[in-house]
Amino acid sequence: MSHATPIKSAPVIECAECAPEEADRRPTDWTAQAIAVETKNLSRAVVDKVLVRDISVQVQKGEVLAVVGPSGAGKSSFLRLLNRLDEATGGTVLLGGEDYRAIAPRELRRRIGMVMQMAYLFPGTVAGNIAFGPRQRHETMSQEHIKALLDRVALPGYQDRDVSTLSGGEAQRVSLARTLANSPEVLLLDEPTSALDEATAREIEELVLGVIRERQMTCVIVTHNMQQAARIADRTMYLEAGKLVAIVPTNGVSHAG
């Protein structure tokens, strides 16, 4: 897996956990990696509040970046800007070097998949949910493909199950499989385990980690759990009041945590 990239125009690291020597722990081969996603002075403000303020960060192909910070820090707001579920009021996002405004929103969201905090499955069968994304492009998913995805998320034989009969953990696995069915280049995870009990959360976490490793996916995960960030991410960025206050390699997080 590839590793850390320093941000070029992000605020200077200010917190105690982010001493300069931590940043120097970066592997030496990071410059050789291509940039999958880059934000440039990304900002979003609504009428009376700045949700995301001037964030610039680069995420390498295959890198896992965790976004942490207190409630209301703008973690989810930042994530929602990456696949353009919300509109940025300043700055932009580059996907593979291309400005995301030059990419049709539907195509952008296929390429940048998102798993939300809640599964939000559509009424019907598990197979129907998994085939939803490709169906939007008038593509038919084969039964074998659906079966393979379900096997991968440890739900073999669930194709015909009605989603209303699934547990929270099962629903989140289906949600992950549904996103993977679009073959995204980048995976956004918005606190995907926060609504689950500890044991189920760990299972989902291991599943996600396995999937992104085997597919060498670029991943940005929002989490309030420092330990989870340490287990999953190559780097962790800290947000506070919408502002990027620090970005450190995962070792720095576990060290701080």
Place this chain on the structure above:
Amino acid sequence: MLADLMHTLSSDVRMGMAQAAGAVILCLTVVLICRRFAVHVERETVLSLLRGLVQMVFVGMVLALLLHRNALVGMLILLAMSFAAAVTASRRAQGLKDALLLCFYAIAAGAGVVIAGMLATGALKPDIAILVPVGSMIIANAMNACAQSIERFNADVTAHVGQIEAGLALGAEPAVTVAPYVQSAVYASLLPRLDMLKSLGLVWIPGVMAGMMVSGASPIYAGIYQFILVAMILAASGIAGLIVTVLIRRRAFSPAAQLTLRPGEPHNSKLAPVKA
């Protein structure tokens, strides 16, 4: 003409006002009973009663003055009524940009198509004394359908933001993500009219039929005509409900396929520029 108006005012109006006073007393009694159950509708009821009475007296006077004018004047009156109906219906869509215009389009289209159809087939005579009252019934129902559609669509969308955004995040067209809520909104606007049609003659005999029979028309023809009228009301409501829902569906998303209709947020909420 003015002498006719004065005559009408002097003879029938006194009796009408006495009957209206009786109706008002009955309504106020209901309000007092409601008050005992802590349902406070006093102010709203009194204002509505006063407003309704004034409006109807005014309309009666206008009709008395225009009774012998041509159908074009009647059309203009119906157009004005459609606008007033749009003002009322658009109150259900507070915060929605151009709500008044959208409601006007929907109501005018629903009522316009039906009234034009009735005029073309001879079901409605281009006589202002018939055109305006019948047209107003159709407009009023189109208005209710419009308001019901807006309310239902807003409620459903704001209650299913996660589901809709999950669809958007998977690359779905905005229209696909809200398709179930468009269906339920249109259905909600049609349901009262469908019930009205089902109960026609069994539960209620509408005023038009009663009026036609009083003025000497065949009861069978009066019944058929009333059926035509209620069917046309259903058609106008369907058109108005469908059009307004499709129009507000488009307003619920930004050009970049982002859901802008969310709980506690007005449609198309303004984004503020970021201060450095």
